[in-house]
Amino acid sequence: MTIADLDLLAWYVMSKDIYFGFDFAAAVPVSNRIVMGLLKNPKIAKCIDEWEATGLPYTGMGPMY
DSSP, rough: OOHHHHHHHHHHHHHTTTTOOOHHHHOOHHOOOOOOOOHHSSHHHHHHHHHHHHHHOOSOOHHHH
């Protein structure tokens, strides 16, 4: 895993945001394949699942406005 992989993973997480979200797979199909490979790692998948379970927006913009 590289810094670039972590950056792509951060963009993937941000794409799931309820305020900022976008279709990551449609926007960047090649990067989506890389992220799907990263999500096969159980530790990364667990981290993402725990974050999604909180229901918190990635950007934090909801509570701010």
